[in-house]
Amino acid sequence: MAVLTSTAYAGKLSIVIDDFGYRPQTENQVIAMPANISVAVLPNAPHAREMATKAHAAGHEVLIHLPMAPLSKQPLEKDTLRPEMSSAEIARIISEAVHKVPYAVGLNNHMGSAMTSSLFGMQKVMQTLDNYNLYFLDSMTIGNSQAMRAAAGTRVKVIKRKVFLDDTQNEADIRYQFNRAINLARRTGSAIAIGHPHPTTVRVLQQMVYNLPPDITLVRPSSLLNEPQVDNSTAPAVPQQASQRTPAAPSLRTVLKGCRAKQPPQPVYATAFFTAIGDSIQQSNLVKYMVNQWQGWQKK
Numbered sequence: 271m272a273v274l275t276s277t278a279y280a281g282k283l284s285i286v287i288d289d290f291g292y293r294p295q296t297e298n299q300v301i302a303m304p305a306n307i308s309v310a311v312l313p314n315a316p317h318a319r320e321m322a323t324k325a326h327a328a329g330h331e332v333l334i335h336l337p338m339a340p341l342s343k344q345p346l347e348k349d350t351l352r353p354e355m356s357s358a359e360i361a362r363i364i365s366e367a368v369h370k371v372p373y374a375v376g377l378n379n380h381m382g383s384a385m386t387s388s389l390f391g392m393q394k395v396m397q398t399l400d401n402y403n404l405y406f407l408d409s410m411t412i413g414n415s416q417a418m419r420a421a422a423g424t425r426v427k428v429i430k431r432k433v434f435l436d437d438t439q440n441e442a443d444i445r446y447q448f449n450r451a452i453n454l455a456r457r458t459g460s461a462i463a464i465g466h467p468h469p470t471t472v473r474v475l476q477q478m479v480y481n482l483p484p485d486i487t488l489v490r491p492s493s494l495l496n497e498p499q500v501d502n503s504t505a506p507a508v509p510q511q512a513s514q515r516t517p518a519a520p521s522l523r524t525v526l527k528g529c530r531a532k533q534p535p536q537p538v539y540a541t542a543f544f545t546a547i548g549d550s551i552q553q554s555n556l557v558k559y560m561v562n563q564w565q566g567w568q569k570k
Protein backbone atom coordinates (compact mmCIF):
# COMPACT_ATOMS: atom_id res chain seq x y z
CA MET A 271 0.00 0.00 0.00
CA ALA A 272 1.21 3.47 -0.86
CA VAL A 273 2.39 5.64 1.99
CA LEU A 274 0.80 9.06 1.81
CA THR A 275 2.46 11.73 3.87
CA SER A 276 1.24 14.96 2.37
CA THR A 277 -2.08 16.67 2.91
CA ALA A 278 -2.08 17.12 -0.84
CA TYR A 279 -3.55 13.60 -0.90
CA ALA A 280 -6.23 14.42 1.65
CA GLY A 281 -9.34 12.30 1.34
CA LYS A 282 -12.79 13.74 1.85
CA LEU A 283 -15.07 11.57 3.96
CA SER A 284 -18.78 12.19 4.19
CA ILE A 285 -20.96 10.48 6.78
CA VAL A 286 -24.75 10.47 6.49
CA ILE A 287 -26.94 8.99 9.25
CA ASP A 288 -30.34 8.23 7.77
CA ASP A 289 -33.65 6.77 8.99
CA PHE A 290 -33.98 9.88 11.21
CA GLY A 291 -37.35 10.67 12.79
CA TYR A 292 -38.11 7.57 14.86
CA ARG A 293 -35.55 7.52 17.66
CA PRO A 294 -35.08 11.04 19.02
CA GLN A 295 -32.89 9.91 21.91
CA THR A 296 -30.22 8.28 19.73
CA GLU A 297 -30.66 10.92 17.03
CA ASN A 298 -29.91 13.66 19.55
CA GLN A 299 -26.57 11.97 20.18
CA VAL A 300 -25.83 12.16 16.44
CA ILE A 301 -26.81 15.83 16.43
CA ALA A 302 -24.37 16.41 19.29
CA MET A 303 -21.50 15.18 17.09
CA PRO A 304 -19.49 17.35 14.65
CA ALA A 305 -21.69 19.39 12.32
CA ASN A 306 -20.12 17.84 9.23
CA ILE A 307 -21.95 14.60 9.98
CA SER A 308 -25.14 14.85 7.95
CA VAL A 309 -28.59 13.45 8.63
CA ALA A 310 -31.41 12.16 6.42
CA VAL A 311 -34.97 12.29 7.72
CA LEU A 312 -37.91 10.03 6.81
CA PRO A 313 -40.68 12.49 5.89
CA ASN A 314 -43.50 10.49 7.47
CA ALA A 315 -41.68 9.63 10.68
CA PRO A 316 -43.32 10.97 13.85
CA HIS A 317 -40.38 13.25 14.72
CA ALA A 318 -39.46 14.28 11.16
CA ARG A 319 -39.93 18.03 11.41
CA GLU A 320 -38.56 18.23 14.94
CA MET A 321 -35.35 16.34 14.12
CA ALA A 322 -34.75 18.14 10.81
CA THR A 323 -35.14 21.48 12.57
CA LYS A 324 -32.85 20.49 15.44
CA ALA A 325 -30.20 19.08 13.12
CA HIS A 326 -30.22 22.21 10.99
CA ALA A 327 -30.04 24.45 14.05
CA ALA A 328 -26.94 22.55 15.19
CA GLY A 329 -25.33 23.11 11.78
CA HIS A 330 -25.84 19.70 10.17
CA GLU A 331 -26.73 19.25 6.52
CA VAL A 332 -30.23 17.78 6.22
CA LEU A 333 -31.45 15.37 3.54
CA ILE A 334 -34.88 13.94 2.85
CA HIS A 335 -34.73 10.15 3.24
CA LEU A 336 -37.33 9.21 0.68
CA PRO A 337 -38.85 5.71 0.89
CA MET A 338 -38.60 3.76 -2.37
CA ALA A 339 -39.89 0.28 -3.11
CA PRO A 340 -37.57 -2.65 -2.41
CA LEU A 341 -37.57 -5.92 -4.34
CA SER A 342 -38.14 -7.93 -1.18
CA LYS A 343 -41.31 -7.99 0.86
CA GLN A 344 -40.84 -5.69 3.84
CA PRO A 345 -43.00 -3.37 5.91
CA LEU A 346 -43.14 -0.14 3.91
CA GLU A 347 -43.32 3.50 4.93
CA LYS A 348 -46.36 5.50 3.86
CA ASP A 349 -45.94 7.00 0.37
CA THR A 350 -43.19 4.65 -0.74
CA LEU A 351 -42.32 5.42 -4.38
CA ARG A 352 -43.02 2.63 -6.87
CA PRO A 353 -41.86 2.54 -10.52
CA GLU A 354 -45.40 2.39 -11.90
CA MET A 355 -46.61 5.50 -10.05
CA SER A 356 -47.60 8.42 -12.23
CA SER A 357 -45.39 11.50 -12.50
CA ALA A 358 -48.14 13.45 -10.76
CA GLU A 359 -48.18 11.10 -7.77
CA ILE A 360 -44.39 11.11 -7.50
CA ALA A 361 -44.44 14.91 -7.67
CA ARG A 362 -47.09 15.01 -4.91
CA ILE A 363 -45.04 12.73 -2.63
CA ILE A 364 -41.82 14.68 -3.17
CA SER A 365 -43.58 18.01 -2.61
CA GLU A 366 -45.04 16.76 0.70
CA ALA A 367 -41.63 15.41 1.73
CA VAL A 368 -40.05 18.81 1.08
CA HIS A 369 -42.61 20.39 3.40
CA LYS A 370 -42.22 17.77 6.11
CA VAL A 371 -38.42 17.90 6.17
CA PRO A 372 -37.49 21.57 6.42
CA TYR A 373 -33.98 22.76 5.47
CA ALA A 374 -33.26 19.73 3.26
CA VAL A 375 -30.70 20.36 0.52
CA GLY A 376 -30.52 16.80 -0.77
CA LEU A 377 -32.46 13.56 -0.94
CA ASN A 378 -31.42 9.93 -0.59
CA ASN A 379 -33.40 6.73 -1.01
CA HIS A 380 -34.67 4.59 1.88
CA MET A 381 -34.56 0.95 0.63
CA GLY A 382 -35.37 1.23 -3.10
CA SER A 383 -33.82 -1.79 -4.81
CA ALA A 384 -36.92 -2.08 -7.03
CA MET A 385 -37.47 1.64 -7.61
CA THR A 386 -33.87 2.70 -8.25
CA SER A 387 -33.27 -0.18 -10.66
CA SER A 388 -36.15 1.11 -12.80
CA LEU A 389 -34.93 3.68 -15.32
CA PHE A 390 -38.50 4.70 -16.13
CA GLY A 391 -39.33 5.13 -12.45
CA MET A 392 -36.18 7.11 -11.68
CA GLN A 393 -36.67 9.36 -14.70
CA LYS A 394 -39.96 10.48 -13.15
CA VAL A 395 -38.18 11.13 -9.85
CA MET A 396 -35.39 13.14 -11.49
CA GLN A 397 -37.81 15.19 -13.57
CA THR A 398 -39.59 16.18 -10.36
CA LEU A 399 -36.35 16.85 -8.48
CA ASP A 400 -35.32 19.12 -11.35
CA ASN A 401 -37.91 21.57 -10.02
CA TYR A 402 -36.18 21.68 -6.62
CA ASN A 403 -32.66 22.57 -5.72
CA LEU A 404 -32.00 19.11 -4.24
CA TYR A 405 -29.13 16.77 -5.00
CA PHE A 406 -29.69 13.00 -5.09
CA LEU A 407 -27.50 10.79 -2.93
CA ASP A 408 -27.93 7.28 -4.28
CA SER A 409 -27.93 4.95 -1.28
CA MET A 410 -26.98 2.18 -3.74
CA THR A 411 -29.24 -0.50 -2.31
CA ILE A 412 -28.86 -2.38 -5.60
CA GLY A 413 -25.77 -2.67 -7.79
CA ASN A 414 -27.52 -1.66 -11.00
CA SER A 415 -29.16 1.56 -9.83
CA GLN A 416 -30.39 3.70 -12.70
CA ALA A 417 -30.36 6.97 -10.71
CA MET A 418 -27.36 8.51 -12.45
CA ARG A 419 -28.58 7.53 -15.91
CA ALA A 420 -32.05 8.85 -15.12
CA ALA A 421 -30.64 12.25 -14.09
CA ALA A 422 -29.08 12.80 -17.52
CA GLY A 423 -30.61 15.87 -19.11
CA THR A 424 -31.77 17.30 -15.78
CA ARG A 425 -29.93 19.68 -13.44
CA VAL A 426 -30.01 17.10 -10.62
CA LYS A 427 -26.56 16.21 -9.32
CA VAL A 428 -26.15 12.55 -8.33
CA ILE A 429 -23.57 11.24 -5.87
CA LYS A 430 -23.23 7.69 -4.58
CA ARG A 431 -22.82 5.90 -1.29
CA LYS A 432 -19.65 3.81 -1.13
CA VAL A 433 -19.92 2.15 2.30
CA PHE A 434 -22.69 1.08 4.66
CA LEU A 435 -21.36 1.40 8.19
CA ASP A 436 -23.77 -0.81 10.08
CA ASP A 437 -25.20 -3.77 8.21
CA THR A 438 -24.48 -5.51 11.50
CA GLN A 439 -24.84 -4.14 15.02
CA ASN A 440 -21.40 -5.31 15.99
CA GLU A 441 -18.89 -2.64 17.03
CA ALA A 442 -15.90 -4.33 15.45
CA ASP A 443 -17.75 -4.69 12.13
CA ILE A 444 -18.78 -1.02 12.19
CA ARG A 445 -15.21 0.05 12.95
CA TYR A 446 -14.03 -2.10 10.06
CA GLN A 447 -16.53 -0.45 7.71
CA PHE A 448 -15.56 2.99 8.97
CA ASN A 449 -11.91 2.22 8.18
CA ARG A 450 -12.94 0.97 4.72
CA ALA A 451 -14.58 4.34 4.10
CA ILE A 452 -11.41 6.13 5.24
CA ASN A 453 -9.28 4.02 2.90
CA LEU A 454 -11.64 4.60 -0.02
CA ALA A 455 -11.61 8.35 0.61
CA ARG A 456 -7.82 8.28 0.68
CA ARG A 457 -7.52 6.14 -2.44
CA THR A 458 -10.14 7.80 -4.62
CA GLY A 459 -10.29 11.33 -3.14
CA SER A 460 -13.70 11.02 -1.50
CA ALA A 461 -16.16 8.53 -0.06
CA ILE A 462 -19.68 8.69 1.31
CA ALA A 463 -20.62 6.32 4.15
CA ILE A 464 -24.17 5.80 5.35
CA GLY A 465 -25.11 4.63 8.84
CA HIS A 466 -28.21 4.51 11.00
CA PRO A 467 -29.15 5.87 14.41
CA HIS A 468 -28.43 2.73 16.38
CA PRO A 469 -26.68 2.96 19.75
CA THR A 470 -23.79 0.80 18.50
CA THR A 471 -23.23 3.00 15.46
CA VAL A 472 -23.33 6.12 17.60
CA ARG A 473 -20.76 4.60 19.98
CA VAL A 474 -18.37 3.81 17.12
CA LEU A 475 -18.83 7.28 15.61
CA GLN A 476 -18.12 8.87 18.97
CA GLN A 477 -14.84 6.91 19.11
CA MET A 478 -13.79 7.47 15.51
CA VAL A 479 -14.88 10.89 14.23
CA TYR A 480 -12.75 12.69 16.80
CA ASN A 481 -9.71 10.61 15.89
CA LEU A 482 -9.64 10.81 12.11
CA PRO A 483 -6.24 10.43 10.44
CA PRO A 484 -4.74 13.85 9.63
CA ASP A 485 -5.14 13.35 5.87
CA ILE A 486 -8.91 12.72 6.14
CA THR A 487 -11.38 15.61 6.22
CA LEU A 488 -15.00 15.19 7.24
CA VAL A 489 -17.21 16.98 4.70
CA ARG A 490 -20.87 17.37 3.85
CA PRO A 491 -22.21 15.45 0.87
CA SER A 492 -23.07 18.75 -0.84
CA SER A 493 -19.37 19.54 -1.04
CA LEU A 494 -18.86 16.40 -3.17
CA LEU A 495 -21.33 17.29 -5.93
CA ASN A 496 -18.57 18.13 -8.37
CA GLU A 497 -16.36 15.14 -7.65
CA PRO A 498 -15.89 12.87 -10.66
CA GLN A 499 -18.62 10.21 -10.71
CA VAL A 500 -18.56 6.84 -12.40
CA ASP A 501 -21.82 5.26 -13.51
CA ASN A 502 -21.42 1.49 -13.37
CA SER A 503 -25.02 0.72 -14.22
CA THR A 504 -26.12 -1.31 -17.19
CA ALA A 505 -28.63 0.28 -19.53
CA PRO A 506 -31.83 -1.66 -19.96
CA ALA A 507 -31.95 -3.03 -23.52
CA VAL A 508 -35.35 -1.48 -24.19
CA PRO A 509 -35.40 1.15 -21.44
CA GLN A 510 -39.07 1.63 -20.68
CA GLN A 511 -39.97 -2.02 -20.79
CA ALA A 512 -36.81 -3.48 -19.32
CA SER A 513 -37.20 -1.26 -16.27
CA GLN A 514 -40.56 -2.80 -15.52
CA ARG A 515 -39.60 -6.36 -16.32
CA THR A 516 -40.18 -8.89 -13.58
CA PRO A 517 -36.89 -9.25 -11.77
CA ALA A 518 -34.86 -12.44 -11.73
CA ALA A 519 -34.91 -14.68 -8.69
CA PRO A 520 -33.82 -12.67 -5.62
CA SER A 521 -30.92 -15.01 -4.95
CA LEU A 522 -29.32 -13.97 -8.23
CA ARG A 523 -29.45 -10.23 -7.79
CA THR A 524 -27.02 -7.78 -6.29
CA VAL A 525 -29.37 -6.40 -3.74
CA LEU A 526 -27.19 -4.71 -1.17
CA LYS A 527 -27.94 -4.20 2.47
CA GLY A 528 -28.64 -0.85 4.05
CA CYS A 529 -31.85 0.45 5.44
CA ARG A 530 -33.83 -2.16 7.24
CA ALA A 531 -37.33 -2.32 8.49
CA LYS A 532 -37.56 -1.42 12.17
CA GLN A 533 -38.51 -5.04 12.89
CA PRO A 534 -36.04 -6.54 10.46
CA PRO A 535 -37.30 -9.66 8.72
CA GLN A 536 -34.74 -12.28 7.81
CA PRO A 537 -32.61 -10.74 5.05
CA VAL A 538 -33.77 -13.04 2.29
CA TYR A 539 -32.61 -10.55 -0.29
CA ALA A 540 -28.95 -10.37 0.57
CA THR A 541 -27.04 -13.09 -1.20
CA ALA A 542 -24.15 -14.49 0.73
CA PHE A 543 -21.98 -14.18 -2.34
CA PHE A 544 -22.42 -10.52 -3.05
CA THR A 545 -22.33 -9.38 0.54
CA ALA A 546 -19.19 -11.37 1.20
CA ILE A 547 -17.19 -9.53 -1.43
CA GLY A 548 -16.25 -5.87 -1.48
CA ASP A 549 -17.93 -3.12 -3.46
CA SER A 550 -14.93 -2.73 -5.71
CA ILE A 551 -15.13 -6.38 -6.72
CA GLN A 552 -18.85 -6.08 -7.30
CA GLN A 553 -18.12 -3.53 -9.95
CA SER A 554 -15.55 -5.66 -11.74
CA ASN A 555 -16.24 -6.55 -15.32
CA LEU A 556 -16.66 -10.20 -14.45
CA VAL A 557 -19.34 -9.51 -11.88
CA LYS A 558 -21.08 -7.03 -14.16
CA TYR A 559 -21.07 -9.67 -16.88
CA MET A 560 -22.52 -12.30 -14.55
CA VAL A 561 -25.21 -9.93 -13.34
CA ASN A 562 -26.14 -9.01 -16.88
CA GLN A 563 -26.43 -12.65 -17.79
CA TRP A 564 -28.63 -13.33 -14.78
CA GLN A 565 -30.83 -10.40 -15.43
CA GLY A 566 -31.19 -11.52 -18.99
CA TRP A 567 -30.59 -8.01 -20.25
CA GLN A 568 -28.03 -9.10 -22.77
CA LYS A 569 -30.32 -11.63 -24.38
CA LYS A 570 -32.39 -10.64 -27.32
Ligand SMILES: [Zn+2]
Pocket residue numbers: 288289335379380381528529530
Ligand atom coordinates in the same frame (compact mmCIF):
# COMPACT_ATOMS: atom_id res chain seq x y z
ZN1 LIG B 1 -33.39 4.09 5.33
